Amino acid sequence: MLKSLCRRRLLTVISRCSSVQFTGQKGPSVPLITSPPCNASRRHGRHQSFSVRTPSFDKVAETASVSDCGHNVKIAWDNGSESRFHAVWLRHHCPCQECYSTTVNQVLIDIDNLPLEIKATGVRITEKGRVQIDWDDDHTGEFASAFLRKYCYSHNSLAEKKTSIKTSLYKESSLPCVKWADCEADEKYVYRWLKDINEHGLAMVNEVPTTSNMLTEFIPKHLAPLLDNTYGKIYDVIVMEDPTNLAYTRTKLQFHMDLPYYESAPGIQFLHCLKFDDSLLGGETIFVDMFAVCEEFRHTSPTEFKTLCSVPCTFVRDHESRDEPIHLLIQRPIINLNNEEEVIGVFWNPGVVGVLEVPEDDVADYYRAYQLFARAISNFHTKNEVRLKPGDLVAFNNRRMAHSRNAFTYGSGERHFQGCYVNICEYKSRLVSLTKKYGDVSTIKRVGNMDWM
Template identity: 35%
Template sequence: MATTVDSFQIGLGQNLCEVLWKDGHVSRFHAKWLRFNCRCVKCYSEVAATYLIDVPSFPLDMKIATVKVEDSMFKVSFAGDDHVSILPADWLRSKCYCDVCLELKLQKADVITQYIENNAGKKKEIPQMEYEDILTKEGMFNWIGQVITSGVCIVRNVEPTPEKLEEIAERVANIEETTYGKLSVVKISSTEGNAAYSTVKLPFHQDQTMYEKPPGIEFLHCMKFDECITGGETKIVDLYEVINILRNDSPADFQTLVEVPVVYSTIDYKRANKVYLHHQKHVVVLDYFGKVVAINWHPALLSTLQVREKDVERYYKAHVKLLEIIRRDELHFFHRMRPGDMVVFNNRRVMHSRNKFEANGGDRQLQTTYVSADNWKNRYMTLAHELNRNVVAPKIGNGSSI
């Protein structure tokens, strides 16, 4: 018998196998689950997208015939099926899907909540790294992990050229193009139809919420920021911290933002590159477990509310409450950029804003680009594998808790 297993038994209905582990934990595995998760070479392949088990070909009322444990392997046979499922005991223990184990797995992956709780009441400071520190695999792993954990990181002393920004981004993943192309330069301009190119204050927002999937990781690279300019500081707020406060302090408003959708829109036929992006989505997205897995907020891109009459008043009430929390000064990270600064942040998790500024004859130019949150996480996990780091795949705000 496997060293991790104390005992096991088949349930009375033969549709479950109950396992008592040496640590005292009890797991229950369904017959179908045991058959469809067999790890033998006939049923499981490491080649991606290989479909070896045809689920519809099995009866709905599968029964377990026998269970044995040999050489730390569970061997399970089924009534009317000559196949024996092979499942390593340690693997089986790690895949327990009881409520306790599922919740524990979600908690371990939720680095966002861990970071917020560990830094509650502390002064908001943006983590910083030097450009030279992110050039090695170890340094890149630490940098990517910092953005995953805290949501934002400043990289100092990056050469202020378009080529350098593109080079850094593509060392992690392919650049995500938007209606502004691969790279865009944000500077004072009276001809651009976007408030970012003016000197006005920009409200806290996530970029590009009118897309079905907004950009994930944003790079905001300072090219010029003359000393004579007054104002124009960059501010960051963790939207997950905001939503946690809303959920605790005003659960009815939180639920409204889960249930009542809004429309984000950018429609502009005057641009050389004409745009029609118009998407309805919920501000707060929950998963199967009731966990917040995505948030969508850009008040300046909100289009006309189109919901049932009964939901109009409660939506605007929740809208106001959300903005009241977002505007709390104690939740804000604050930074005046200098040439060579590159603020990298998770656009699916944090919002950014800009204070109003006076140019006073000076120049302020930032360039920006994006890579997907999925690819950012992918780079983190593959680097962890290369560096032999034992890490849990983290939650990153991209619509999934795992």
């Protein structure tokens, strides 16, 4: 027992003192123990799960054994817990230089030549606490204990990971703010801004210069490249004589999410107020958390909720009169779930709904669900209403938050916003990068990009 205790303490000291590396510019990196025989510690660059806590180096493999005729490997940890890994899972994740390139962070395994029924023939714990495995294709690989702890896929481990990334649904109105000058001077304020968007769905930057096209400088500098689309990288929201969109009128806008007719709708949307005359009445922007609406709708109208998850809506944008005509059309459900019935994506914009083309048995049920869901959005108990003033820049998650606008039909004057978008995955990449420097990646929540994790 004394010998085992000494060995355990030695492994703990080794794991704590070993050098660590962070690889890759995008996605979270988790420090793993380095070792010359096999680059398992750098292999983690391919794994993009942002939900898992940084593994504790106090937990090392105590014993390991082959089970189930070689189909599985069992590992007992020094904290008393146990993990089981399929031999095929381990083989596909082998981090050696033959199987994985640490230079480009890409898999080298020739997948079609692996045996279909790969088995482990041996397993041992090295002096440094690493797990070395032999397979029946005459291959040997070595894994860091921290890697296997992090990616343990037992029911309890997966449940814990999923709990950590669930979207924090709106319980009360919140519009956190940072100042433009602070973001320009210190990226910690940019991190705070992006983190607030992840947590609350939206956040503000105040005191932004009201220079036209300021977004083309500020957003790429601190976040990501602007997303080009049918309205260009930058668009003006202003009243026009011949509008091509209701946003270019004084009319009230229904709750909507922008550009759902794209396969990948814009992720983060930005609205920069250049001018908003005090003489104008109305024109406030209102936000609602669609993920929160969905969860309440699931509870109050379960049958209709299922209909919106299974019967596809048609989203369309048809600009025939443009110099470069646009014909964008896509069919998909309004509410999208993963394999565990969790909401991972929402698409909503009544203004660009096209002709419903579904089996006749679904038509009546669909329109009932569609209308009840619209009422649920309009009547949702928690909204965030803001009247932007010149110098305000509001950023919000277009894959999570729907927005609307009050009409401004009374009073004279001008209301001029400029807007743009960035890709949702580019946003998350930047958020992860900054979180690695200033926070904890386990606090990052889902962003509505259809990610099953």
